Amino acid sequence: MRDIVEQAMRGDREAFGVLVAQTSDRMYAIAARILRDTHLAEDALQSAFITGWHDLPTLRDPDRFEAWMRKLVVRACYSEARRRNVWAANVRVLPVEGPAAQDETISVGDRDALDRAFRRLTVEQRAVFVLHHHLGLPLVEIAETLGVPAGTARSRLHYATRTLRAAIEADAVPGVPAGRMA
Numbered sequence: 141m142r143d144i145v146e147q148a149m150r151g152d153r154e155a156f157g158v159l160v161a162q163t164s165d166r167m168y169a170i171a172a173r174i175l176r177d178t179h180l181a182e183d184a185l186q187s188a189f190i191t192g193w194h195d196l197p198t199l200r201d202p203d204r205f206e207a208w209m210r211k212l213v214v215r216a217c218y219s220e221a222r223r224r225n226v227w228a229a230n231v232r233v234l235p236v237e238g239p240a241a242q243d244e245t246i247s248v249g250d251r252d253a254l255d256r257a258f259r260r261l262t263v264e265q266r267a268v269f270v271l272h273h274h275l276g277l278p279l280v281e282i283a284e285t286l287g288v289p290a291g292t293a294r295s296r297l298h299y300a301t302r303t304l305r306a307a308i309e310a311d312a313v314p315g316v317p318a319g320r321m322a
Contacts (some may be wrong), residue, residue, distance in 0.1 A: 145202035156196070160189055163206055167213045173270040174217040176259055180224060184216040191216070211285045214267050221263035257307035265300035268293055 141162070147155035167188065171181035191212050199208055258266065264286075271282045283293040 141205065142202045145199070145205045149196050149199060149202065156193055159205065163209055164189075166206075167209060170210065170270060170275070171213055171217050173274055174214065174263060174266045175220060176255070176266070180220045181217075184220040185213060187219065188212040188216040207281075207285065210271075211287070214271075214285060217267065218263055253308055253311045254304075256311065257304045260307050261300050261303055265296050265303065268296040269300040269304075272297055 141159075144155045144158050148159055164185065168181060168185050171184045171188075172178060175181045175184060188209065189212075192209055195212075199205065258269075261269065267286060268282055271277045271285060272279065277285070279293050279297065280290055282297075283290040286293060288296075
């Protein structure tokens with residue numbers, strides 16, 4: 141991969157296209173989990189890759205391309221979240237044929253409760269939570285990716301976890317309408 145990064149750094153568009161093809165699925169997964177909206181995630185991803193193309197000559201270590209892109213994706217997610225700071229309903233169109241495989245691990249109700257709880261987090265908390273639990277990154281690397289001190293990353297993860305637990309527990313209390321905290 142280093143050779144392709146170095147070619148792209150010299151202005152080779154085809155090499156950059158290869159890099160985009162190799163990393164776009166992982167970067168999209170991060171953006172979609174942080175933003176909780178497919179269209180916003182696509183916009184953030186496009187913005188991150190455009191920034192990446194323009195700033196690629198400034199990359200110091202070609203071996204760290206993916207970590208560098210991850211940082212650009214998270215920053216683009218922050219920008220998209222700020223730009224779309226107004227609340228909007230998130231309606232998903234479900235495919236007529238249904239999912240390819242039955243998800244046996246979590247019920248639809250549990251998934252909805254988790255999604256409602258996740259939406260209560262700030263975008264900064266979601267970013268830390270996704271980088272830690274989805275990618276399995278250590279807090280030190282998360283802090284480096286986000287450009288914040290390690291203590292701030294640890295604090296955001298702590299508050300995100302606490303908020304998620306409280307929201308899920310509130311949804312589980314009988315008599316409390318779904319989506320509202322007691």
